[in-house]
Amino acid sequence: MRKINESDLDWTEYDHEEATFHRKHLGEAVDAEDLGCSLYQLPQGERAWPYHYHTANEEALYVLSGEGLLRAEDGEHDLRAGDFVTLPADESGGHRVVNDGDDTLRYLAVSTMNEPDVTIYPEMEKFGVYVGSPPGGRDERTFEGYYPTDAEVEYWPDEEDEN
Numbered sequence: 001m002r003k004i005n006e007s008d009l010d011w012t013e014y015d016h017e018e019a020t021f022h023r024k025h026l027g028e029a030v031d032a033e034d035l036g037c038s039l040y041q042l043p044q045g046e047r048a049w050p051y052h053y054h055t056a057n058e059e060a061l062y063v064l065s066g067e068g069l070l071r072a073e074d075g076e077h078d079l080r081a082g083d084f085v086t087l088p089a090d091e092s093g094g095h096r097v098v099n100d101g102d103d104t105l106r107y108l109a110v111s112t113m114n115e116p117d118v119t120i121y122p123e124m125e126k127f128g129v130y131v132g133s134p135p136g137g138r139d140e141r142t143f144e145g146y147y148p149t150d151a152e153v154e155y156w157p158d159e160e161d162e163n
Helices: none
Strands: 012-016 019-025 035-042 059-065 067-072 075-080 084-087 095-098 105-112 117-121 126-131 143-148
Touching (some): 059 095
Antiparallel strands (some): 012 019, 019 035, 035 105, 059 084, 067 075, 117 126
């Protein structure tokens, strides 16, 4: 058994125009291998990661305190303390957490830690590829990158391209 108290961990702060939140990597702190878990703190009026879904990793959210909104593939859903939400590893698991409440929103995000994974960001028209360590993983990746969803190349080069 491995144990950590969240009060022993420092917050990692993310502050981007599209997303501002705090995160504690609980799963990483206990060297969990196949399960990721993070504690999130989302200030009033802020949003977490951009809208996205994973193709290899199922996620779940458990709301500890506060109120907010879950933007999902099938619409918007209110979030409040005690809510548990599962997000499948496909387009139906698309999500973004928004704090539209009056207080700080605190929730746990749990996920499988499968790799390789492709994460799709439909509104940003891009996708991310992760090989060697999944999203949120701590190991070095052998390949990763973000690419436009409309980028396309042929499998076989044209004869003209070979010269």
